[in-house]
Amino acid sequence: MSSPNPMYVAIVGAGPAGFYAAQHLLKQDPNVHVDMFDRLPTPYGLVRAGVAPDHQKIKSVTKQFDRTAADPRFRFFGNVEIGKHLSVAEMAGLYHQIIYTTGAQTDRQLGIPGEELTGSHAATEFVAWYNGHPDFRDYKFDLTQEHAVVVGVGNVAIDVARILCRSYDELHETDIADYALEALKESKVKTVYILGRRGPAQAAFTLTEIKEMGELSEATAVIPEADITLDPLSQA
Structure with a gap:
């Protein structure tokens, strides 16, 4: 009524x-x-x-x-x-x-030594940067190194790794921010490591997300057999 x-x-x-x-x-x-x-x-x-x-x-x-x-x-x-x-x-x-309905706007800290060093970024910063968020458009990310490490095995971690691995032509078809597209075009990153503190059974990413990693035009997903074997802790 x-x-x-x-x-x-x-x-x-x-x-x-x-x-x-x-x-x-x-x-x-x-x-x-x-x-x-x-x-x-x-x-x-x-x-x-x-x-x-x-x-x-x-x-x-x-x-x-x-x-x-x-x-x-x-x-x-x-x-x-x-x-x-x-x-x-x-x-x-x-x-x-x-x-x-303002949501959670703070990053989760790992609480490990070196977390605050140059070159260490929260995923929210990188994601907001490539999506054109006005608060992060002037952020600088060092893409001149050949190796990048993503800590975490959720969907956001897979998103970050996938964006780093996509080719310029693939990214050009998306609505990625223009400045991020140009920066990633010059990226020297050749290898992206995804690290998880627990086993494969505890990974939080969805099947769709991880499947996309195997469909990239210029990148190959490599998962060592030892990392997909369930150890006693993963089976528990």
Whole structure:
């Protein structure tokens, strides 16, 4: 049953969670009005800045978000940082409800010696860089060395390794940032090592992700037999 009076809701964060929340609210009650705020000028959060540029099928979810944004009861305000341009107290005076969908924005530290040295980067930095995130477009990554190491065996780790291994022609067909494309074109990286602290049974990547590594035009995936053999710890 819809409310007889308009309800104004603010959503802070324009990623998938924010848009799904907006979609639900607008569908649930015709008297709800949603204003969405994000500190970046563009919406879609990690769909835009986190999904690999060669995974366009996943990014197509933005079409669903576009339909939500087209609702006359929805408004998007970019380049607005809550706490800087608009205080929480000010928002509380303007809206009946405030929903925070800002996500987790800090990297997980390994806690190992040398982690802070030059040439050691968080995956979020590299991913945001090649996706054109404005906070990371000026980052510099040393691609003059022949060997690169990716620590972790989740989908993001595979994304990073795959982008490093793709040819220029392959990357050119994606929506990778132009400056990243040019930097990777000059890359001298020949070998990418993917390191996991546990066995193959504990690897977090999906079958689709690892399969793509074997379909690259100018790279070969090499998995030593010893690394796919289940040891007692992997079997436990």
